[in-house]
Amino acid sequence: MDVNKDIDVVRVYEQVVREGYGTPFIYRHLAVAYYYNSEYSKAITWFQKLFSVEKNTDPELDLQYRQALKAVAAADLLKSKKNIY
Numbered sequence: 001m002d003v004n005k006d007i008d009v010v011r012v013y014e015q016v017v018r019e020g021y022g023t024p025f026i027y028r029h030l031a032v033a034y035y036y037n038s039e040y041s042k043a044i045t046w047f048q049k050l051f052s053v054e055k056n057t058d059p060e061l062d063l064q065y066r067q068a069l070k071a072v073a074a075a076d077l078l079k080s081k082k083n084i085y
Contacts, residue, residue, distance in 0.1 A: 009033070024054040032064065040068040040075075 010033050013026045031046035047065040056062055 022049070024050055027053070028061070031061075035064045035068055038071075040071040043068045044072060 010030060013030050016022065016026060017030075027046050027050035031043050031050055034040070034043035034046060044065070047061070047068065050056070050061075051065075056065075
């Protein structure tokens, strides 16, 4: 029996960061987790935190970051157009 199967790793990592123990490893995993959960604003936050402490050399991370930025921009545009009508 795996007692850890129900642990929400994202919650654990965010708690670790709140306690002041964030690392590039944790920032990367948070960014990717939020990206794959389509929570692009949160993903962008963690990508930016990661890139502020470590130079990005991973083309896949760069692609995910750019796609998250586009998704948020598109959502913002859609919201602004709804406010016009």
